[in-house]
Amino acid sequence: MTNKEIILKTKKEKIMKRAAQLFLKQSYEKVTINDIAKTVGIQGPGIYHYFKSKEDLLSSILDTSFKLCKENIIDEMEKKSDPEEKIKILLTNVIKLELRFGEVPLIVDDSLDKKFKKIKKERQKEIVTIIRQTLQELAGSKRLKKPIDLTVATFCLIGMTVWIYKWYNPKGRLSIEDLTDEIIRFFFHGFYGREEVRE
Amino acid sequence: MTNKEIILKTKKEKIMKRAAQLFLKQSYEKVTINDIAKTVGIQGPGIYHYFKSKEDLLSSILDTSFKLCKENIIDEMEKKSDPEEKIKILLTNVIKLELRFGEVPLIVDDSLDKKFKKIKKERQKEIVTIIRQTLQELAGSKRLKKPIDLTVATFCLIGMTVWIYKWYNPKGRLSIEDLTDEIIRFFFHGFYGREEVRE
Numbered sequence: 001m002t003n004k005e006i007i008l009k010t011k012k013e014k015i016m017k018r019a020a021q022l023f024l025k026q027s028y029e030k031v032t033i034n035d036i037a038k039t040v041g042i043q044g045p046g047i048y049h050y051f052k053s054k055e056d057l058l059s060s061i062l063d064t065s066f067k068l069c070k071e072n073i074i075d076e077m078e079k080k081s082d083p084e085e086k087i088k089i090l091l092t093n094v095i096k097l098e099l100r101f102g103e104v105p106l107i108v109d110d111s112l113d114k115k116f117k118k119i120k121k122e123r124q125k126e127i128v129t130i131i132r133q134t135l136q137e138l139a140g141s142k143r144l145k146k147p148i149d150l151t152v153a154t155f156c157l158i159g160m161t162v163w164i165y166k167w168y169n170p171k172g173r174l175s176i177e178d179l180t181d182e183i184i185r186f187f188f189h190g191f192y193g194r195e196e197v198r199e
Numbered sequence: 200m201t202n203k204e205i206i207l208k209t210k211k212e213k214i215m216k217r218a219a220q221l222f223l224k225q226s227y228e229k230v231t232i233n234d235i236a237k238t239v240g241i242q243g244p245g246i247y248h249y250f251k252s253k254e255d256l257l258s259s260i261l262d263t264s265f266k267l268c269k270e271n272i273i274d275e276m277e278k279k280s281d282p283e284e285k286i287k288i289l290l291t292n293v294i295k296l297e298l299r300f301g302e303v304p305l306i307v308d309d310s311l312d313k314k315f316k317k318i319k320k321e322r323q324k325e326i327v328t329i330i331r332q333t334l335q336e337l338a339g340s341k342r343l344k345k346p347i348d349l350t351v352a353t354f355c356l357i358g359m360t361v362w363i364y365k366w367y368n369p370k371g372r373l374s375i376e377d378l379t380d381e382i383i384r385f386f387f388h389g390f391y392g393r394e395e396v397r398e
Contacts (some may be wrong), residue, residue: 159358190389
């Protein structure tokens with residue numbers, strides 16, 4: 001990449017990050033190109049130098065978010081063979097991603113255009129399937145007598161984690177590591193149950 | 200109430216229910232008075248016979264939702280003295296309410312106007328405080344050695360339950376009772392842990 005390309009890329013990333021934050025805070029509908037331009041300190045039409053339209057901008061944000069999820073969650077899970085390790089990677093990296101990359105939570109934001117909803121739904125479905133399969137493997141590997149219903153467990157896992165960015169304060173008393181440990185402890189206890197582990 | 204008043208009330212409730220569903224599906228911003236009128240089979244301006252404005256309509260929906268939560272969750276919890284019973288009531292009735300009354304999930308919908316956000320935030324805070332206190336009582340009553348961090352547990356409980364209406368299919372293989380049992384089992388196992396109960 002030339003210097004010029006690097007600058008362009010950095011600027012694009014900055015715009016995407018800020019736009020995602022605005023979309024999450026005020027909804028995609030409400031935020032204008034001017035609002036976004038203002039937060040990155042450029043004139044309104046200047047945005048069009050980087051993105052064709054607001055739709056194009058959102059599309060790029062979603063692509064990046066799903067790419068980040070794929071690389072940091074799905075690919076990392078696949079490197080492990082133990083299903084318990086896979087779920088640990090999943091929980092750890094979901095939390096890391098949504099707190100570090102403000103654009104990731106847009107994946108589950110429901111106030112988006114119909115067009116995007118469809119794309120998102122499909123990708124979300126893939127993720128749900130992977131989680132469900134991994135939990136099935138886990139229940140099998142631990143020989144749980146009466147595991148939590150896999151659909152319920154899958155959506156509990158997702159529900160517990162996807163809105164952490166809304167309530168968690170990174171400057172508060174709980175570090176991200178502590179938070180992650182607590183979520184992991186809660187999830188595995190919940191899923192394994194007390195009397196159900198046969199080992 | 201006179202017959203006329205009963206009809207008015209029923210009609211108002213119907214409009215609120217349908218409007219809430221539309222708001223949740225497409226966001227408050229996007230839905231027009233005409234859209235709402237169409238789904239209840241009246242002419243657009245006819246809505247103004249029941250509600251002053253879209254804002255007034257949303258305001259009524261939120262009031263009703265919070266009232267339902269207060270009566271069916273908070274008041275019912277207060278009737279019990281055992282914190283475990285309180286949490287069971289909470290989980291059971293949250294699920295029942297959000298699946299039976301389509302307007303209740305609007306309480307956690309984030310695509311609303313700033314004005315409503317403030318009101319909602321305050322009421323949400325009350326609920327969070329009550330859950331957290333009950334979990335603290337519960338940890339004490341069970342003499343848990345190392346309970347899950349109370350803030351984490353509170354938001355896990357909320358996260359697990361508030362979006363059930365989005366993924367759960369009441370016509371699917373899992374009855375509401377089975378779903379509730381699984382959620383209760385998962386939550387208590389998660390919160391108590393395996394080796395932590397001293398009794």
